[in-house]
């Protein structure tokens with residue numbers, strides 16, 4: 725019997741934060757709040773999902789500013 729297992733990283737965009745100038749690339753881009761998850765799969769079904777990091781991402785240069793879960797939650801709930 726074969727057991728097929730694997731793992732993958734998944735980035736989930738949760739909301740946009742509006743436009744601001746990126747400190748890294750200097751472009752005025754729309755920043756997004758994103759979570760990076762690590763998934764362990766068995767027969768292509770995700771069994772374990774662990775949030776590796778959360779933060780603000782710049783879609784222009786890919787800069788990722790890591791946030792604590794409290795900071796992330798605050799930004800997520802802010803209107």
Ligand SMILES: [Zn+2]
Pocket residue numbers: 746747748749750751782783784785786787
């Ligand atoms: Zn940038």
